[in-house]
Amino acid sequence: IWAKEVSTSPPEKMPKAPPVKKEDIVARLKTFAEGCKTFGATDGLWLYEGGCWKGHSWESPAVQELNKRLSTRFSDICLFYGNIIDYWRVILGCFAAFLIVWDFPFLAAFSIVLSHVLDAIDGPVARAYGHCSVFGSGIDWFADVQAQIVAALWWSALDPSVIPWICIATTIELGVCVFDFAETATGRYPKLAPSQTNPLLKILEWATPSQSYSFLGWFIWIAYPIWVCAFCLDLSWPVRSAFSGFILFLLKWGLFIPSVLYIWNEAAHGAVVWASWAEPGRKKEGSADDEPAVCEPDGRFDYHGMLPKDERTVLEEVLHSVDDTPSWAERLLGKEVFWVNLMQRISETEVQKMEGVSPAHSMALERIADRLCKQHYPGVEKLRLDGYGFIVNPPDSTTQKWHIDYNEDTSSLMIPMTEVNPENMTQYVAVPPTDRAVVLDAVKKGKESYDAIDLPALLELVPSLTVCQALGVPYSIFKMGFGTIHRGVGNRTGKARVVFWVAVARNDAPIIREPNYIDFKKEA
Numbered sequence: 001i002w003a004k005e006v007s008t009s010p011p012e013k014m015p016k017a018p019p020v021k022k023e024d025i026v027a028r029l030k031t032f033a034e035g036c037k038t039f040g041a042t043d044g045l046w047l048y049e050g051g052c053w054k055g056h057s058w059e060s061p062a063v064q065e066l067n068k069r070l071s072t073r074f075s076d077i078c079l080f081y082g083n084i085i086d087y088w089r090v091i092l093g094c095f096a097a098f099l100i101v102w103d104f105p106f107l108a109a110f111s112i113v114l115s116h117v118l119d120a121i122d123g124p125v126a127r128a129y130g131h132c133s134v135f136g137s138g139i140d141w142f143a144d145v146q147a148q149i150v151a152a153l154w155w156s157a158l159d160p161s162v163i164p165w166i167c168i169a170t171t172i173e174l175g176v177c178v179f180d181f182a183e184t185a186t187g188r189y190p191k192l193a194p195s196q197t198n199p200l201l202k203i204l205e206w207a208t209p210s211q212s213y214s215f216l217g218w219f220i221w222i223a224y225p226i227w228v229c230a231f232c233l234d235l236s237w238p239v240r241s242a243f244s245g246f247i248l249f250l251l252k253w254g255l256f257i258p259s260v261l262y263i264w265n266e267a268a269h270g271a272v273v274w275a276s277w278a279e280p281g282r283k284k285e286g287s288a289d290d291e292p293a294v295c296e297p298d299g300r301f302d303y304h305g306m307l308p309k310d311e312r313t314v315l316e317e318v319l320h321s322v323d324d325t326p327s328w329a330e331r332l333l334g335k336e337v338f339w340v341n342l343m344q345r346i347s348e349t350e351v352q353k354m355e356g357v358s359p360a361h362s363m364a365l366e367r368i369a370d371r372l373c374k375q376h377y378p379g380v381e382k383l384r385l386d387g388y389g390f391i392v393n394p395p396d397s398t399t400q401k402w403h404i405d406y407n408e409d410t411s412s413l414m415i416p417m418t419e420v421n422p423e424n425m426t427q428y429v430a431v432p433p434t435d436r437a438v439v440l441d442a443v444k445k446g447k448e449s450y451d452a453i454d455l456p457a458l459l460e461l462v463p464s465l466t467v468c469q470a471l472g473v474p475y476s477i478f479k480m481g482f483g484t485i486h487r488g489v490g491n492r493t494g495k496a497r498v499v500f501w502v503a504v505a506r507n508d509a510p511i512i513r514e515p516n517y518i519d520f521k522k523e524a
């Protein structure tokens with residue numbers, strides 16, 4: 001049951017009803033209505049389900065599905081088989097440290113080597129069961145480095161003369177770990193060529209051709225921890241048989257070259273990771289490049305794919321909670337394009353959200369907006385989410401004047417929720433890139449106004465302008481570039497056209513506050 005006037009009183013104060021019976025539905029509705037009158041109507045929602053009242057934190061199935069898709073929590077992946085293997089590897093590393101202190105060198109060495117052996121299993125297991133995750137990559141690297149640090153500290157304590165060499169080897173391993181994981185987490189992992197022309201990287205061609213271990217790669221990978229543990233055992237296990245001493249001698253000197261090859265391979269891999277490093281561009285403060293990007297090929301609409309189905313359902317649920325309010329109906333009769341600010345920024349650190357949207361839906365909207373910004377504005381410096389909501393073009397509306405939203409550093413994502421066609425969808429002016437600077441400069445100097453742009457006047461400055469229109473099926477994602485000249489056309493379809501919008505700004509653009517045309521609090 002969805003009601004506009006509902007109570008936020010504690011559940012224990014709400015009138016209790018008997019188990020649901022078909023003939024009792026009407027009486028129950030009356031009881032619910034009386035409860036609303038008794039405790040006062042506010043902007044909350046209480047749901048009667050399973051014989052009890054549930055609070056306004058209730059989430060619709062669409063919100064639940066959205067939360068599952070947009071975020072993977074630790075509870076979702078903690079029991080992945082590959083991750084469980086790595087948990088045991090971490091335990092083995094800690095256990096080895098205790099065994100060293102308790103003077104059980106052979107068991108300590110066995111634990112360290114076993115941790116490395118399990119490292120060869122976790123990845124294939126994760127891929128076989130579809131359990132690959134960024135967290136899994138992180139815990140894998142963590143277990144690798146932990147085992148190596150335990151072995152390095154052990155050897156350094158037994159023979160301080162090796163500390164410089166152990167430091168170099170461990171530094172290489174830690175550096176590769178940190179930056180390799182960073183590229184894995186950001187999806188920018190470098191691709192290794194099958195052959196290497198640089199002689200310093202030749203080891204990669206031998207050990208890890210095409211990013212897969214060869215026999216040599218597997219051998220040097222397991223040889224290094226065995227070699228380190230062999231030296232540690234030789235120094236901490238003075239009383240042993242001649243045969244044991246001979247085995248340790250073979251391991252120490254027989255695995256020396258493979259261990260050097262392993263360190264070489266790690267250093268070469270780190271060099272490739274660092275050489276292929278890429279991140280959003282940075283500009284020096286005070287340089288000419290810091291000027292607003294008036295010459296960029298913005299000022300147009302571009303199609304950016306479709307909104308996921310679970311996010312569509314969330315938008316529909318929020319829309320249905322506002323589209324039958326008196327203010328909505330009043331604005332439709334005004335026959336002018338209007339908007340509903342579900343969220344708007346009021347300062348650099350504060351935002352204002354419209355009252356009346358349930359907390360669960362409000363959080364879901366915020367997640368949707370954040371995801372859209374990250375996906376469709378990659379690399380934009382000083383990007384700021386300024387607001388989101390609905391833009392409504394009522395039937396028989398008047399055509400807007402050509403305008404730019406606030407300034408040339410403002411852009412929006414526009415997602416039509418209803419059918420759009422040439423008789424109701426936004427038009428925009430495609431300015432040739434070579435003339436864009438002239439047009440924006442004219443606007444900034446006051447020859448035109450951001451809110452009312454005279455195209456014939458602009459044609460006195462540039463030879464041509466092209467009027468275009470963005471059309472697509474419902475829930476298409478259109479990106480209106482920064483500083484786009486556009487207008488809402490008069491709606492002649494007989495039905496209201498609704499668009500969900502997300503507004504962003506760049507380069508510390510001024511924050512513009514807009515009124516909320518739908519005020520839930522007053523209507524309650």
